[in-house]
Amino acid sequence: xxxxxxxxxxxxxxxxxxxxxxxxxxxxxxxxxxxxxxxxxxxxxxxxxxxxxxxxxxxxxxxxxxxxxxxxxxxxxxxxxxxxxxxxxxxxxxxxxxxxxxxxxxxxxxxxxxxxxxxxxxxxxxxxxxxx
Numbered sequence: 010x011x012x013x014x015x016x017x018x019x020x021x022x023x024x025x026x027x028x029x030x031x032x033x034x035x036x037x038x039x040x041x042x043x044x045x046x047x048x049x050x051x052x053x054x055x056x057x058x059x060x061x062x063x064x065x066x067x068x069x070x071x072x073x074x075x076x077x078x079x080x081x082x083x084x085x086x087x088x089x090x091x092x093x094x095x096x097x098x099x100x101x102x103x104x105x106x107x108x109x110x111x112x113x114x115x116x117x118x119x120x121x122x123x124x125x126x127x128x129x130x131x132x133x134x135x136x137x138x139x140x141x
Contacts, residue, residue, distance in 0.1 A: 010096075013089035013119075013137050014052070014059035018076050022049050022064025025081075029053055029060060041116045048072050050116040061087075061116070085123070087135035093120050096136055100124060112138070 019025035029051075030036060038059070039052040047070030051062040063084055065073035075084065090096045093112045101107055106125035115121035119137040126133045 010088050010090055012058045013087045014061045014117075015083065016061045016063055016085040016087060016135070017082065018063050018072050018079075018084040019081050020064070020076050022051060022062060025062045025064065026051050029062060033060070039117065042066060043114075043116050045114070046071065048116075052117060059117075083132075085133040085135045087121075087137050090136050090138055093122060093136050093138040097122055100136075104128075112136075114140075 017025070026037060030053075033053050033055060035053060037051045038054045040050070041052075042049045047065060047067040049064045049066050051064075053060045053062075063072045065076065067073065072084070097107050097109075097112070105128045107122060108125055109122040112120035112122045115135075115137060117137075118140050120140055121135055121137045124134040124136070
């Protein structure tokens with residue numbers, strides 16, 4: 010298991026992309042719209058990990074609601090795992106609240122599932138596995 014990416018929720022994906030291009034002194038490596046989540050993602054490679062910007066494509070999206078409630082900033086930390094199903098079972102047995110019954114399609118060719126922040130000292134944790 011390693012940190013795959015850090016997710017940052019933003020109001021304006023274009024402005025945030027410009028900001029992080031300057032901070033990281035590089036262009037994004039990937040941009041993708043995830044229609045099911047009503048979100049646009051922009052990835053920057055930073056060594057072995059990535060920074061993912063998450064911008065809403067609809068005022069009704071989870072990210073729009075998050076930004077309206079909590080403001081822009083850190084949204085989640087994502088850990089790459091070899092077997093997302095086994096990890097979710099393990100975490101459930103450990104007493105963690107898993108927010109997804111089963112993994113769902115996410116950005117960057119990944120299966121994803123989330124663990125509730127109340128169990129993680131206030132941090133939303135994403136587990137992700139590259140689709141095979």
